[in-house]
Amino acid sequence: MATQLNADECVATLVGRLMSSVDSLVDELTAEILTDEHAYTEGTLSHEQLRTTVHDNLRTLLAALHGERPLSLEAPRIAGRLKAEEGIPLAALLHAYRLAGRFIWDRLVALAVEEDSATVLLGMASDVWVVIDEYSSAAAEAYRATVEEQTRRDATARSTMLTTLLDGSVGNSAGAWEIVRVLRLDRVGGPFLVVCAETGDDAEPVPTVEARLRAVGIGCEWVLETGTRMGLLALPNERAVISARDRLAEGAVSRIGISRPFTSPVHTSAARQEAQLAVRCLPPGKQDAHTYGSSPIALLVAASPDTAAEATRTIFGSLRTLPEAEQSVLLETLDTWFSTGGSTTRAAEHLHCHRNTVLYRLNRIAALTGRQATDAYSAGELCLALQAARLGNDDGVRATLPS
Secondary structure, eight states: OHHHHHHHHHHHHHHHHHHHTHHHHHHHHHHHHHHHOHHHHHSSOOHHHHHHHHHHHHHHHHHHHTTOSSOOOHHHHHHHHHHHHTTOOHHHHHHHHHHHHHHHHHHHHHHHHHTTOGGGGTTTHHHHHHHHHHHHHHHHHHHHHHHHHHHHHHHHHHHHHHHHHHTTTTOSHHHHHHHHHHTTOSSSOSOEEEEEEEOOTTOOSSTTHHHHHHTTTOEEEEEEETTEEEEEEEOSSTTHHHHHHHHHHHTOSSEEEEOOOBSOGGGHHHHHHHHHHHHTTSOTTOOEEEETTSSHHHHHHHHSHHHHHHHHHHHHGGGGGSOHHHHHHHHHHHHHHHHTTSOHHHHHHHHTSOHHHHHHHHHHHHHHHSOOTTSHHHHHHHHHHHHHHHTTOOTTOOOOOOO
16 A cells, blocks of 8 residues: 555656646647647648647646546547648647647656656556547547537528528629629539529439539539528539439429529529429429429419419310219310310320320310310310319319329
C-alpha cells in the first residue's frame, strides 16, 4: 500500500512539474501540430487561435491526469466547434489529440528518467490514453453537431434564396443572377428550367433525381412546398432540355411539370407558373413528366379548368348520363379513332373489333352529343371534351380513359 502511495505521489509530482511549465509546453505542442498536421497550416485558423485551443486542452488534460475530477470537457468541445467552423477536417482534429497524447507521454517519460523513477509510469500509460480518448470523443461530438447545424443553416438559406426566385420577390436581374451564383447554378452555362413535382405521403417524386441530372451535366436546386417539390435546373445547352425531361420521366412516381427553357433567372417566377400548369396537363395519378406547351389542348384545359368543365358538359350532352361501362366503350372508341387519324379500319384493329362496330359507336356518340366526329368543328369540340375528361375536369364522366 505504501509502495502504491509512493508511486501515485511520484506520478502526481511528475504531472505537476508539467503543469508548472504549461506555457512553454503549449508552444512546443503547437509547433509540433503545425509540423505534423498540414490541415492546420492550410486552413484559416490563425496561430493565436490554435495556440489558445492547445493551451486550454493541454491544461485540462494535465489536470485530469493529476487527478482532478470530474473531467472538464468544455475545452475539447470548444475545440471541436472551432475546427468545424474553420473547415479543419475531423481527421486532422483527432490526429492533433493523438499528437497531444504522445507529447504528454514523451515529456512524462523524460522527467521520470531524470529522476530515475521511470518504473512508476508503467501503470499510467493506459490512463493517458483513456483521457485522450474521452477528450477526442467530446471534441468529435461537438464537431459533428456543429457541421450538422451548419448544414441545416445552409440548407435553409439555399431554400430561402430559391424561394425568392420562384415567388418573384428577388426584385431585379442583378439580384437574380447573384442568387444563381451563390447556388452555383451559373457555372453550367445554358438555359434554365423550373420543375414542379407533386409529392404525397412524404414520397420522393423522382428518386435520385439530382444524381440523374448531374450525370448529364445538369445542375439543380430544390425546395419543398406544400404538396410539391420545386426545382430550378441549369442546363449546359438547349439540347439538354430533352435529356432533363427524359431523366425526370424515367423515375417519376407522380406528376411532374416542366417549364419552357429561359435564359435569365429573373424569369424564374413566370417559369414556375408554367411548370405548375404543366403538372395539370397530365391525368391525376399519372407517373410522368410533361413540358409546358407540348400539348396545346391539355394546356387550354389546365389553364381554365372551370371553363373546360362547363364546355365538356355541353359537348358530351346525354353521353354523360350513360352507365360507366358504356361511357368507357364509347369514349375509348372516339379516342382511338382520333389517335389513328380518323381511320375506321385502324381503329378497329386497335380495339379488336369489326370496323362496322366502330362506325356504330361513332354514330351513337353523334346521336348523344349532336356532334359528328367527321366534322372538323365538332371533332375539335369532342377532342377538347375528351382531354378535359381525361384530366378530371368533368365529374359527370365516370369512364376510365386511356392516359
